[in-house]
Amino acid sequence: xxxxxxxxxxxxxxxxxxxxxxxxxxxxxxxxxxxxxxxxxxxxxxxxxxxxxxxxxxxxxxxxxxxxxxxxxxxxxxxxx
Numbered sequence: 001x002x003x004x005x006x007x008x009x010x011x012x013x014x015x016x017x018x019x020x021x022x023x024x025x026x027x028x029x030x031x032x033x034x035x036x037x038x039x040x041x042x043x044x045x046x047x048x049x050x051x052x053x054x055x056x057x058x059x060x061x062x063x064x065x066x067x068x069x070x071x072x073x074x075x076x077x078x079x080x081x
Contacts, residue, residue: 026064033060 012018013025020028037057044054 029060029064033057 007018009018009020011020011028013020013022015022033056036053040053040057043050
């Protein structure tokens with residue numbers, strides 16, 4: 001299991017019932033992308049044909065400017081969540 005059943009409200013946005021502000025959410029996303037960038041070479045040496053981490057890191061600054069960093073929804077065409 002990756003996420004615990006009881007999630008820390010500090011990491012849940014206010015609009016979803018937590019205490020994380022939108023601006024702090026954007027900063028957290030940028031910080032996570034910066035951390036991931038430091039280990040990207042390690043991942044790519046093991047999984048060279050998987051472009052997803054690099055693509056996610058590249059779009060993080062653009063996504064952080066969005067008014068919503070919503071997860072995909074379940075249903076037709078959605079990834080579930």
